[in-house]
Amino acid sequence: MALLKEPDLGTPAKPGPATVSVEVDGHPVTVPEGTSVMRAAALSGIDIPKLCATDSLDAFGSCRLCLVEIAGRPSTPASCTTPVTDGMRVRIQTPRLEKLRQGVMELYISDHPLDCLTCSANGDCELQDMSGVVGLRQVRYGYEGENHLDLDKDTSNPYFDFDPSKCIACSRCVRACGEVQGTFALTIEGRGFESKVSAGAGELFLDSECVSCGACVQACPTATLQEKSVVDLGMPNRTVLTTCAYCGVGCSFKAELRGDELVRMVPYKDGGANEGHSCVKGRFAFGYATHPERVTTPMVRDSIDDEWREVDWDTAISHVARRFRELQDTYGQGAIGGITSSRCTNEEVYVVQKMVRAAFGNNNVDTCARVCHSPTGYGLKQTFGTSAGTQDFRSVAQADVIVVIGANPTDAHPVFASRMKRRLREGAKLIVADPRRIDLVRSAHIEASHHLQLTPGTNVAVVNAMAHVVVTEGLTDESFVADRCEDFDAWSEFIAREENSPEAIEAITGVPAAELRDAARLYATGGNAAIYYGLGVTEHSQGSTMVMGMANLAMATGNIGREGVGVNPLRGQNNVQGSCDMGSFPHELSGYRHVSDDAVREVFETLWQRPIVAEPGLRIPNMFDSALDGSFRGLFVQGEDIAQSDPNTSHVTEALRALDLLVVQDLFLNETAKFAHVFLPGTSFLEKDGTFTNAERRINRVRPVMPPKTGKHEWEVPGEIARAMGYEMSYKHPREIMAEIASVTPTFAGVSFEKLDKLGSVQWPCNDAAPEGTPTMHVDAFVRGKGKFVPTPFVATTERSSRKFPLLLTTGRILSQYNVGAQTRRTANVTWHPEDVLELHPHDAEERGIGDGDEVTLASRVGRTRLRALLSDRMPVGVVYTTFHHPDTGANVVTTENSDWATNCPEYKVTAVQVGKGVTR
């Protein structure tokens, strides 16, 4: 499409029905109460000139360009800050107003460089537009006087420039940083003529607290804050609407191109997940797609010690198919399998699991959700009936109490965190359960009511104690429990036991009993209470138990089934939800239906014309174990770097070495590819055509911005392998794959590319009962009928600290990098995080003679690595933390094979370690 310029109605929408009728230059319009005159005028089809107003920000009333006349009032109020009243008659265009606006504009222009023809914002500058709109014809004040035209440009940020000489001090950037992003890094420094935008205390943008979300750049009406790519490449001239491929928030973006060259990614206001906001990754870190290290040609080799040989696609495909068949002929049908990727589209994932089930003839398919949210799948299915977050993201705006457990949204899910912070600034209460003092605990205008700083590995004890308080202090929502749930009595008897009281578990968890009791009371009585959680819940030996524990707590207090409440996994990757939905787990077909269900299998067998094995297949860790015992010989890995991301690296690489055939499909020769025999080049999200499903079950379209650099769509490859193995499987377009998904998956029955193109997105279930999707789940009944209370005894992990390994390591990610870093390390995001570091408390550092920035050895029972130390009092004594974004440090060299009892999700969050100064062998 041509360049999409979204309408800007000037001020935000107000909720409620349209009840207030006004007349704007004779045009009648009816709007909700509280709507500004400016917005009402825009809705009637008349745009009022403006500079400081934009509909993503609250009205500010500083530019004085939007003045109007209102019948019966002598003055000329600013239309952005004036709410409509019933019967109001507004005049926009009068000689008096035109003169006033021209005078205002003349002052602006008198201190603005008149380099429009060569300015990078030429054609996309509101100051330029408004000069035309108000009919400015002269500037009577010359440049001889004092002005701001010689101020220095700040080019420190790798993605955008700040040119104060072009600033009109409208404060849109400052307000965007506060209202939209919630960081408050920007301010207006000085008064009057000295007023200027400043990042922090007069710092460079790069040195300030700016998180490079891009909200200020987007809000800027001039070229003051401008993407470097626009400066370098020029203004874009066409738009492709698509979806970000980083975290599970799944932001909608306008990919703006100049010809065939991608110039910038701009968050889309109509995107259901992000509503016009973005983070540094989605907004700016897309350069990896064209990075010179991209491999775009298939390659094969006989041994992992050989050099790669480039081959054509046909040769690669036939080689893969022949070798897989040979392995099955020699070692049995179950000797091979595949792993799907949560970075690929639903359609690409679906065809991989179909290849495994129909062409390989087994259920040895798993997905990288195994190592992140598989406990969510188990826990929510047991209690609620399906593996899905209960709310949409908008729901947080209705929450009165927000509980964040084992998640760090400001780093890992920043766009959702901004929504959450907005609600917290409005007065919602916050409870954080995390060993670390994450930023949410105390940041600009936010302070948690309770920070439950628990010892790693004791989540279940904490959630049980909260439930204990609810049950024993009479805070249960009895009518909800009676009407909507089952097995309450047995659970209630269990949870009321003294062993689950806050006092009994205080010594284990480190959380003061009184604080925990207060937090539980707040959750139960503070109004709508919503739980948001991340991998700090799931990546434990009791990850599944903890998910069920949170579900129990929500049901006991009636915090399920309406806006503002719920139990919500913050999914790590862009399509974790989708890859799980698509039948990537070895025990489930699409829509979370067990392979042992004859009726479900029959649906697939009829369509696919192949028998489906009724037994579960191997999960990823089981594949490694089976590779080592010799029963598993060949593996297809779609877009996942298991050698870097999975725990106990030496165990993983030993297993990969044991394989006779490892096929890796990826963008780059990653760590896993070092052990591969065939490399099939994959496509970036900018080349994909399909859908992603985000953490709120929202199915979004991913549209190609450029043709595949590999010469082949990724969704075509599994079909070609299957055909070469003797199973006919072909599609002409990914929309046909989605049509097949819809035909076999009841929760997707109403989904089609056509519907998505029409509605923008839908949240599953989407079917005849909910043709436009389901924002909130379990409203009248749970998916399984009654919500099920499940007893959740606390069982301590077997991974314990000791004299030799006295510290506990927990791992996570940071804002600028993403997972194994394959994408973000190949962008300018390395500016902020060039290496993984080890955070530790100054006390633990001092005991070991470690100073800030020292190189240290991190050792566990399974391995050792080296990192640089970062002293931080946000760590509790006895706990250290690092990220896993860089292969050089390889944090997973030290993590163990301990895993969640139900799902084998690795226990990344608890590893007993020792830290020593210097590098030791």
Add this chain to the structure above:
Amino acid sequence: MTTMSPVMRMAHDISAQFRHLSLGEAADVIADHMRKFWDPRMRAQLVADVEQAGIHCDSHVAAAARLLRSGGG
């Protein structure tokens, strides 16, 4: 460091979650979990490992393995 086989280690992890149930109830739940989530070769391996461990095997794991064996894995 544990010297248990992977399936034996996993079986212990599962059985540890159900100590609050009677042995019989726990064995049913554990065996059912393994049937739902474990590849048949893993279940067969567990049965073999339990037989080899004999009287030294954890009672819950052993009871679950007996159910797997009698129920055809």
